[in-house]
Amino acid sequence: MxxxxxxxxxxxxxxxxxxxxxxxxxxxxxxxxxxxxxxxxxxxxxxxxxxPWKFATRRAMLAPQVTAAWNWAYAYAEPAGAVRLLSVLAADAPAQAETQPFEAQATDTGAAIILTNLPSASLLYVSRITDTTKFxxxxxxxxxxxxxxxxxxxxxxxxxxxxxxxxxxxxxxxxxxxxxxxxxxxxxxxxxxxxxxxxxxx
Structure with missing residues (x-):
């Protein structure tokens, strides 16, 4: 490699x-x-x-945030190293399921968050892969x-x-x-x- x-x-x-x-x-x-x-x-x-490269695609449960969600029901922390958000899904939904509506924003402190109306949300995303053996x-x-x-x-x-x-x-x-x-x-x-x-x- x-x-x-x-x-x-x-x-x-x-x-x-x-x-x-x-x-x-x-x-x-x-x-x-x-x-x-x-x-x-x-x-x-x-x-x-x-x-959305296969070797870089990840899925993770999102961590709830106490940040106000404005016109959304829930706010979650964006996973570290995410370079592209693909879809927000229910925890038990297959990866091929249609994404639920979501919005990527940042808090007033600069923290990246994901807003959605879905409780217990998971995220399908492309991760920053630095290990070249995965390419x-x-x-x-x-x-x-x-x-x-x-x-x-x-x-x-x-x-x-x-x-x-x-x-x-x-x-x-x-x-x-x-x-x-x-x-x-x-x-x-x-x-x-x-x-x-x-x-x-x-």
Whole structure:
């Protein structure tokens, strides 16, 4: 599985940069390592937010808050590390169930909360995954191109950097499409259920 350093070196290779980095936490001292340390987490989190990746999707019961819920019945704390909220569900509802109405807000102290009329609510969400061993191969490929688009300007500079950034974004879109298709194909096949009374009627 690719490491953070592997993904950074993949991005640099996309730019035609022959340099390789050995560490970005902390940066080893090279300009490439400094740029990778700055842009890698930005590109990673952006890509995680773009799609409900299977490896990053989590479900958790929400913790009730005493915060006033305004025109909603309940307020819950948003789970730490959530980068995209997918659906608010009853505790016993299947993940494929339709989401209940909800609103994401922040308190006056800046705490992220989720407002809903559902008691004992659970949340399906995309989590910030930093362990690269959890990334799918096609996610890694897409991340390499997205990171390269961020690195092109600082490394190549000028018109060359701008042109390369656009080229990398085009390649990213192709790679992203492949990654999304593969991700969708990993969904569990839902079995159609026919009620016994319908079967009895023939």
């Amino acid at each position: 690719a490491s953070e350093v592997d993904i950074c070196n993949l991005a640099l290779a996309h730019l035609g940069d022959e340099a390789t980095v050995a560490s970005i936490e902390p940066p080893e001292g090279s300009a490439q390592a400094e740029h990778c340390a700055r842009f890698y987490p930005i590109a990673r989190d952006a890509l995680l937010e773009m799609h 799918s191969p096609l996610f890694v490929d897409a991340l390499g191109w997205l990171l390269a688009s961020h690195l092109a300007g600082p490394i190549l500079k000028g018109e060359a950097g701008s042109a390369m950034a656009k080229d990398c974004l085009r390649q990213f879109m192709l790679s992203m499409s492949n990654a999304k298709t593969s991700n969708a194909n990993q969904q569990m096949v839902r079995q159609e259920h026919t009620a016994p009374w319908i079967v009895a009627r023939g």
